[in-house]
Amino acid sequence: MRVAVLNSDRCHPKKCSQECIRYCPRVRSGDETIVMDEKTGKPVISEELCVGCGICVHKCPFNAIHIENLADELEKDMVHRFGENAFRLFRLPVPKKGKVVGILGQNGIGKTTAINILSGHLKPNLGRWDSPPDDVAEYWKGTEMYDYISELFAGNIKVAFKSQYVDKLATVDRTVSDFVDNEAIKKFEMEGIADRKLGEVSGGDLQKVAIVAAMAKDADIYFFDEPSSYLDINYRVKMAKEIRSLAEEDKMVIVVEHDLAVLDFLADSIHLIYGKKGVYGIVTQPKSVRHGINLYLSG
Ligand code: SF4
Numbered sequence: 001m002r003v004a005v006l007n008s009d010r011c012h013p014k015k016c017s018q019e020c021i022r023y024c025p026r027v028r029s030g031d032e033t034i035v036m037d038e039k040t041g042k043p044v045i046s047e048e049l050c051v052g053c054g055i056c057v058h059k060c061p062f063n064a065i066h067i068e069n070l071a072d073e074l075e076k077d078m079v080h081r082f083g084e085n086a087f088r089l090f091r092l093p094v095p096k097k098g099k100v101v102g103i104l105g106q107n108g109i110g111k112t113t114a115i116n117i118l119s120g121h122l123k124p125n126l127g128r129w130d131s132p133p134d135d136v137a138e139y140w141k142g143t144e145m146y147d148y149i150s151e152l153f154a155g156n157i158k159v160a161f162k163s164q165y166v167d168k169l170a171t172v173d174r175t176v177s178d179f180v181d182n183e184a185i186k187k188f189e190m191e192g193i194a195d196r197k198l199g200e201v202s203g204g205d206l207q208k209v210a211i212v213a214a215m216a217k218d219a220d221i222y223f224f225d226e227p228s229s230y231l232d233i234n235y236r237v238k239m240a241k242e243i244r245s246l247a248e249e250d251k252m253v254i255v256v257e258h259d260l261a262v263l264d265f266l267a268d269s270i271h272l273i274y275g276k277k278g279v280y281g282i283v284t285q286p287k288s289v290r291h292g293i294n295l296y297l298s299g
Protein backbone atom coordinates (compact mmCIF):
# COMPACT_ATOMS: atom_id res chain seq x y z
CA MET A 1 0.00 0.00 0.00
CA ARG A 2 1.41 3.42 -1.00
CA VAL A 3 0.30 6.46 0.97
CA ALA A 4 1.37 10.09 1.18
CA VAL A 5 2.78 11.09 4.59
CA LEU A 6 3.14 14.66 5.82
CA ASN A 7 6.22 15.91 7.66
CA SER A 8 4.50 18.50 9.82
CA ASP A 9 7.70 20.37 10.71
CA ARG A 10 8.37 21.18 7.07
CA CYS A 11 4.82 22.18 6.21
CA HIS A 12 4.17 25.96 6.07
CA PRO A 13 0.61 26.45 4.79
CA LYS A 14 0.80 30.23 5.15
CA LYS A 15 3.81 30.45 2.88
CA CYS A 16 2.47 28.25 0.06
CA SER A 17 -0.65 28.06 -2.08
CA GLN A 18 -1.63 24.75 -0.49
CA GLU A 19 -0.65 23.00 -3.68
CA CYS A 20 -1.04 19.59 -2.04
CA ILE A 21 -4.79 20.13 -1.79
CA ARG A 22 -5.21 22.04 -5.03
CA TYR A 23 -3.50 19.44 -7.22
CA CYS A 24 -4.54 16.19 -5.52
CA PRO A 25 -6.56 14.31 -8.19
CA ARG A 26 -8.75 12.73 -5.52
CA VAL A 27 -9.65 16.13 -4.05
CA ARG A 28 -10.31 17.42 -7.57
CA SER A 29 -12.70 14.56 -8.15
CA GLY A 30 -14.63 15.62 -5.06
CA ASP A 31 -13.44 13.58 -2.08
CA GLU A 32 -11.54 14.64 1.06
CA THR A 33 -8.19 12.94 0.58
CA ILE A 34 -6.42 16.04 1.90
CA VAL A 35 -8.19 18.51 4.16
CA MET A 36 -6.93 21.37 6.27
CA ASP A 37 -7.10 20.60 9.98
CA GLU A 38 -8.71 23.51 11.79
CA LYS A 39 -6.83 22.89 15.03
CA THR A 40 -3.30 22.56 13.67
CA GLY A 41 -3.78 24.64 10.52
CA LYS A 42 -1.96 21.93 8.58
CA PRO A 43 -3.19 19.39 6.04
CA VAL A 44 -4.31 15.90 7.02
CA ILE A 45 -3.99 13.14 4.42
CA SER A 46 -6.49 10.28 4.57
CA GLU A 47 -4.75 6.91 4.36
CA GLU A 48 -7.99 5.29 3.25
CA LEU A 49 -8.52 7.66 0.32
CA CYS A 50 -4.95 8.44 -0.80
CA VAL A 51 -3.87 6.34 -3.79
CA GLY A 52 -0.20 7.26 -3.49
CA CYS A 53 0.04 8.93 -6.90
CA GLY A 54 2.78 11.27 -5.62
CA ILE A 55 1.48 14.47 -7.24
CA CYS A 56 1.35 16.30 -3.90
CA VAL A 57 4.97 15.26 -3.25
CA HIS A 58 6.11 17.03 -6.42
CA LYS A 59 3.85 20.06 -5.99
CA CYS A 60 4.68 20.91 -2.36
CA PRO A 61 7.28 23.74 -2.40
CA PHE A 62 8.67 22.71 1.00
CA ASN A 63 9.19 18.97 0.40
CA ALA A 64 6.81 18.36 3.28
CA ILE A 65 5.24 15.19 1.83
CA HIS A 66 6.73 11.86 0.88
CA ILE A 67 5.28 8.55 -0.25
CA GLU A 68 5.51 5.61 2.11
CA ASN A 69 5.22 1.96 1.12
CA LEU A 70 3.40 0.07 3.85
CA ALA A 71 3.58 -3.69 3.70
CA ASP A 72 0.04 -4.94 3.01
CA GLU A 73 0.36 -7.99 5.24
CA LEU A 74 1.01 -5.75 8.26
CA GLU A 75 -2.36 -4.06 7.96
CA LYS A 76 -3.75 -6.66 10.32
CA ASP A 77 -0.90 -6.37 12.85
CA MET A 78 -1.28 -2.70 13.78
CA VAL A 79 -1.09 -2.36 17.55
CA HIS A 80 -1.22 1.39 17.93
CA ARG A 81 -1.60 4.50 15.86
CA PHE A 82 -1.32 8.00 17.32
CA GLY A 83 -3.65 9.58 14.76
CA GLU A 84 -4.39 10.05 11.09
CA ASN A 85 -1.07 10.12 9.29
CA ALA A 86 0.77 9.75 12.61
CA PHE A 87 3.25 7.16 13.89
CA ARG A 88 2.01 3.57 14.04
CA LEU A 89 3.44 0.46 15.63
CA PHE A 90 3.01 -3.06 14.30
CA ARG A 91 3.21 -6.03 16.71
CA LEU A 92 4.72 -6.10 20.22
CA PRO A 93 7.71 -7.71 21.92
CA VAL A 94 6.70 -10.73 24.01
CA PRO A 95 7.66 -10.71 27.73
CA LYS A 96 8.83 -14.08 29.11
CA LYS A 97 8.98 -15.26 32.71
CA GLY A 98 12.54 -15.81 33.88
CA LYS A 99 14.02 -14.20 30.75
CA VAL A 100 15.54 -10.87 29.78
CA VAL A 101 14.02 -9.76 26.49
CA GLY A 102 16.00 -7.07 24.64
CA ILE A 103 14.62 -4.46 22.25
CA LEU A 104 16.89 -2.97 19.62
CA GLY A 105 16.19 -0.29 17.03
CA GLN A 106 17.07 3.24 15.96
CA ASN A 107 15.56 6.30 17.67
CA GLY A 108 12.01 7.27 16.73
CA ILE A 109 11.12 3.76 15.57
CA GLY A 110 8.71 2.81 18.38
CA LYS A 111 10.80 1.30 21.19
CA THR A 112 9.35 3.64 23.80
CA THR A 113 5.83 3.19 22.41
CA ALA A 114 6.25 -0.59 22.70
CA ILE A 115 7.36 -0.49 26.34
CA ASN A 116 4.76 2.12 27.22
CA ILE A 117 2.12 -0.32 25.99
CA LEU A 118 3.69 -3.36 27.67
CA SER A 119 3.97 -1.48 30.97
CA GLY A 120 0.33 -0.33 30.83
CA HIS A 121 1.20 3.37 30.45
CA LEU A 122 -0.40 3.46 27.00
CA LYS A 123 -3.49 1.48 26.04
CA PRO A 124 -3.12 0.18 22.48
CA ASN A 125 -5.86 1.32 20.10
CA LEU A 126 -5.15 -1.32 17.42
CA GLY A 127 -4.99 1.48 14.85
CA ARG A 128 -8.46 2.80 15.71
CA TRP A 129 -7.22 6.11 17.05
CA ASP A 130 -10.60 7.80 16.46
CA SER A 131 -12.66 5.07 18.18
CA PRO A 132 -10.38 2.97 20.44
CA PRO A 133 -11.71 -0.48 21.38
CA ASP A 134 -12.65 -1.13 25.03
CA ASP A 135 -11.44 -4.71 25.27
CA VAL A 136 -8.06 -4.77 23.57
CA ALA A 137 -7.10 -8.18 24.98
CA GLU A 138 -9.59 -9.88 22.62
CA TYR A 139 -7.28 -8.99 19.75
CA TRP A 140 -4.58 -11.28 21.19
CA LYS A 141 -6.91 -14.21 21.92
CA GLY A 142 -5.28 -17.48 20.94
CA THR A 143 -1.75 -16.06 21.10
CA GLU A 144 0.88 -16.22 23.84
CA MET A 145 0.31 -12.49 24.51
CA TYR A 146 -3.35 -12.92 25.50
CA ASP A 147 -2.81 -13.73 29.19
CA TYR A 148 -0.26 -10.97 29.62
CA ILE A 149 -2.32 -8.22 27.96
CA SER A 150 -5.59 -9.21 29.65
CA GLU A 151 -3.96 -9.36 33.11
CA LEU A 152 -2.04 -6.12 32.50
CA PHE A 153 -5.09 -4.05 31.59
CA ALA A 154 -7.12 -5.69 34.37
CA GLY A 155 -4.53 -4.22 36.75
CA ASN A 156 -3.22 -7.62 37.87
CA ILE A 157 0.41 -7.21 36.82
CA LYS A 158 2.80 -5.24 39.02
CA VAL A 159 5.16 -3.13 36.95
CA ALA A 160 8.53 -1.52 37.74
CA PHE A 161 9.76 0.98 35.16
CA LYS A 162 13.18 2.62 34.81
CA SER A 163 12.67 5.55 32.48
CA GLN A 164 15.15 6.66 29.85
CA TYR A 165 14.97 10.22 31.21
CA VAL A 166 16.90 9.84 34.47
CA ASP A 167 17.92 13.52 34.40
CA LYS A 168 14.35 14.36 35.47
CA LEU A 169 15.21 12.85 38.87
CA ALA A 170 17.49 15.84 39.46
CA THR A 171 14.40 18.00 40.02
CA VAL A 172 13.24 15.82 42.94
CA ASP A 173 14.11 17.40 46.28
CA ARG A 174 15.33 14.19 47.97
CA THR A 175 18.68 12.59 48.78
CA VAL A 176 20.24 9.49 47.20
CA SER A 177 19.72 7.48 50.40
CA ASP A 178 15.97 8.22 50.24
CA PHE A 179 15.86 5.94 47.19
CA VAL A 180 18.74 3.53 47.71
CA ASP A 181 19.16 1.25 50.74
CA ASN A 182 22.50 0.64 52.48
CA GLU A 183 23.15 -2.66 50.73
CA ALA A 184 22.72 -1.11 47.27
CA ILE A 185 24.76 1.94 48.29
CA LYS A 186 27.69 -0.39 49.06
CA LYS A 187 27.15 -2.56 45.98
CA PHE A 188 27.14 0.42 43.63
CA GLU A 189 29.86 2.27 45.59
CA MET A 190 27.69 5.29 46.33
CA GLU A 191 28.84 5.87 49.93
CA GLY A 192 30.32 9.27 49.03
CA ILE A 193 27.05 10.62 47.64
CA ALA A 194 24.48 8.92 49.88
CA ASP A 195 23.54 12.16 51.66
CA ARG A 196 23.61 14.38 48.59
CA LYS A 197 20.48 15.79 46.97
CA LEU A 198 19.59 14.24 43.60
CA GLY A 199 20.12 17.63 41.96
CA GLU A 200 23.76 17.59 43.12
CA VAL A 201 24.92 14.25 41.65
CA SER A 202 26.13 13.23 38.18
CA GLY A 203 24.07 11.68 35.38
CA GLY A 204 25.77 8.33 36.07
CA ASP A 205 24.75 8.47 39.72
CA LEU A 206 21.16 9.36 38.76
CA GLN A 207 21.17 6.35 36.45
CA LYS A 208 22.29 4.09 39.31
CA VAL A 209 19.61 5.53 41.61
CA ALA A 210 16.92 4.99 38.96
CA ILE A 211 18.01 1.38 38.32
CA VAL A 212 18.25 0.49 42.01
CA ALA A 213 14.89 2.15 42.76
CA ALA A 214 13.20 0.16 39.97
CA MET A 215 14.85 -3.09 41.07
CA ALA A 216 13.77 -2.54 44.68
CA LYS A 217 10.10 -2.71 43.68
CA ASP A 218 8.19 -5.93 44.16
CA ALA A 219 6.99 -6.35 40.58
CA ASP A 220 6.08 -9.07 38.09
CA ILE A 221 7.76 -7.31 35.19
CA TYR A 222 10.68 -4.87 35.09
CA PHE A 223 11.37 -2.39 32.29
CA PHE A 224 14.77 -0.76 31.85
CA ASP A 225 14.89 1.88 29.14
CA GLU A 226 18.54 2.55 28.22
CA PRO A 227 20.05 1.41 31.55
CA SER A 228 23.69 1.81 30.50
CA SER A 229 23.50 5.50 29.49
CA TYR A 230 25.91 7.69 31.52
CA LEU A 231 27.54 4.61 33.12
CA ASP A 232 31.19 3.68 32.63
CA ILE A 233 32.10 0.16 31.54
CA ASN A 234 32.57 -1.17 35.11
CA TYR A 235 29.12 -0.08 36.18
CA ARG A 236 27.58 -1.27 32.93
CA VAL A 237 28.76 -4.78 33.71
CA LYS A 238 27.65 -4.51 37.35
CA MET A 239 24.25 -3.15 36.32
CA ALA A 240 23.83 -5.90 33.71
CA LYS A 241 24.54 -8.61 36.31
CA GLU A 242 22.01 -7.08 38.70
CA ILE A 243 19.31 -6.88 36.04
CA ARG A 244 20.00 -10.48 35.02
CA SER A 245 19.50 -11.55 38.63
CA LEU A 246 15.84 -10.45 38.37
CA ALA A 247 15.27 -12.98 35.60
CA GLU A 248 16.90 -15.63 37.76
CA GLU A 249 14.13 -14.91 40.30
CA ASP A 250 11.65 -15.85 37.54
CA LYS A 251 10.63 -12.24 36.84
CA MET A 252 9.88 -10.89 33.37
CA VAL A 253 12.48 -8.32 32.28
CA ILE A 254 12.41 -6.05 29.21
CA VAL A 255 15.47 -3.98 28.33
CA VAL A 256 15.83 -1.30 25.66
CA GLU A 257 19.55 -0.87 25.16
CA HIS A 258 21.80 0.68 22.52
CA ASP A 259 25.08 -0.78 23.84
CA LEU A 260 25.32 -4.00 21.85
CA ALA A 261 27.98 -5.54 24.11
CA VAL A 262 25.77 -4.98 27.16
CA LEU A 263 22.74 -6.36 25.34
CA ASP A 264 24.75 -9.39 24.24
CA PHE A 265 25.57 -10.14 27.89
CA LEU A 266 22.19 -9.18 29.30
CA ALA A 267 19.47 -10.52 27.02
CA ASP A 268 18.18 -14.04 26.39
CA SER A 269 16.47 -12.98 23.16
CA ILE A 270 16.01 -9.82 21.10
CA HIS A 271 13.19 -8.18 19.19
CA LEU A 272 14.37 -5.77 16.51
CA ILE A 273 12.16 -2.83 15.61
CA TYR A 274 12.59 -1.58 12.06
CA GLY A 275 10.62 0.74 9.81
CA LYS A 276 10.70 4.45 9.10
CA LYS A 277 11.66 6.91 11.82
CA GLY A 278 8.61 8.87 13.01
CA VAL A 279 6.33 7.08 10.52
CA TYR A 280 6.00 3.42 11.48
CA GLY A 281 7.81 0.68 13.37
CA ILE A 282 7.55 -3.09 12.96
CA VAL A 283 8.52 -5.44 15.79
CA THR A 284 10.17 -8.65 14.60
CA GLN A 285 9.65 -12.10 16.04
CA PRO A 286 12.12 -12.86 18.88
CA LYS A 287 15.62 -13.72 17.70
CA SER A 288 18.66 -15.22 19.37
CA VAL A 289 20.84 -12.41 20.72
CA ARG A 290 23.75 -12.90 18.31
CA HIS A 291 21.49 -13.29 15.28
CA GLY A 292 19.47 -10.20 16.29
CA ILE A 293 22.59 -8.08 16.77
CA ASN A 294 24.06 -9.24 13.45
CA LEU A 295 20.79 -8.43 11.67
CA TYR A 296 20.76 -4.98 13.29
CA LEU A 297 24.36 -4.30 12.26
CA SER A 298 23.67 -5.40 8.69
CA GLY A 299 20.83 -2.83 8.54
S1 SF4 B 1 2.16 20.12 2.49
FE1 SF4 B 1 3.28 21.58 1.25
S2 SF4 B 1 1.80 22.37 -0.19
FE2 SF4 B 1 0.65 21.37 1.43
S3 SF4 B 1 0.19 22.99 2.88
FE3 SF4 B 1 2.08 22.04 3.57
S4 SF4 B 1 3.70 23.26 2.64
FE4 SF4 B 1 1.81 23.75 1.55
Ligand code: SF4
Nearest residue numbers: 024050051053054056
Ligand atom coordinates in the same frame (compact mmCIF):
# COMPACT_ATOMS: atom_id res chain seq x y z
S1 SF4 C 1 -0.41 11.00 -3.16
FE1 SF4 C 1 -1.89 11.61 -4.73
S2 SF4 C 1 -3.84 10.90 -3.91
FE2 SF4 C 1 -2.43 10.89 -2.20
S3 SF4 C 1 -2.69 12.86 -1.25
FE3 SF4 C 1 -1.00 13.08 -2.68
S4 SF4 C 1 -1.94 13.83 -4.56
FE4 SF4 C 1 -3.59 13.03 -3.29
